[in-house]
Amino acid sequence: MTAEKSQGGIASTEVPPEQWKRIDEIIEKYKHKQGTLIPVLKETQEVVGYLPLEVQQHIAVGLRLHPSQVYGVVTFYSLFTMTPRGRHTVRVCLGTACYVRGGQYIVDLLRKEFNIDVNQTTSDLRFTLEVINCPGTCGLAPVMCVDEDVHGIPEPEKAVEILKEYP
Ligand code: FES
Structure with a gap:
């Protein structure tokens, strides 16, 4: 279980033993069936949160595929990611209504507070920060979505306060 570099605010990360166990169970469930790579990758991503190379290699061995086949599928489909994601996705709206009401200040404050940039994940894997363009709740502008909550x-300081409620 080697460390892997990511593009986020994370220097390295590891897949914990209980997740390896779950991955093995997923492989076991599918390994005698045909055309199972995508469901295996999907379920594995649900467990780990992303698909680092070491996990892809493990799946390749388990399904008796060449690692490049697995890598090819992971990089082809946008639903798969090789970048670690936080437990919570924080999306700040920069649509017109939110932008003119200070959406960018929220983004800047969160970048500073959590020491990450947009599209990066905090080193404790708590938050992934993204910007979005109008989820359709302009009446609340400026808006920050945390997972499904708007x-x-x-x-801007209120954003930091709200995020304290998300462990
Ligand atoms: S512009 Fe932000 S919710 Fe519409």
Whole structure:
């Protein structure tokens, strides 16, 4: 279980033993069936949160595929990611209504507070920060979505306060 570099704020990460166990169970469930790579990758990503190379190699061995076949599928389909994601996805809206009401200040404050850039993940794998363009709740602008929750953010500091509620 080697460390892997990511593009986010993470220097290295490891797949914990219980997740390897779950991956083996997924492989076991599918290994005697045909055309199972995509469901195996999907379920594995649900467990690990992303598909690092070491996991892809493990799946390749388990399904008796060449690692390049697995890599090819992971990089082809946008639903798969090789970048670690946080437990919570924080999306700040930069659509027109939110932008004019200070959406960018929220982004800047969160970047500073969590020491990450947009599209990066905190080193404790708590948050992934993204920007979006109008989820359709302009009445609350400026808006920050955390997973499925939508929050109106009257002051940028309020964003930091709200995120304390997400472990
Ligand atoms: S512009 Fe942000 S919710 Fe519409």
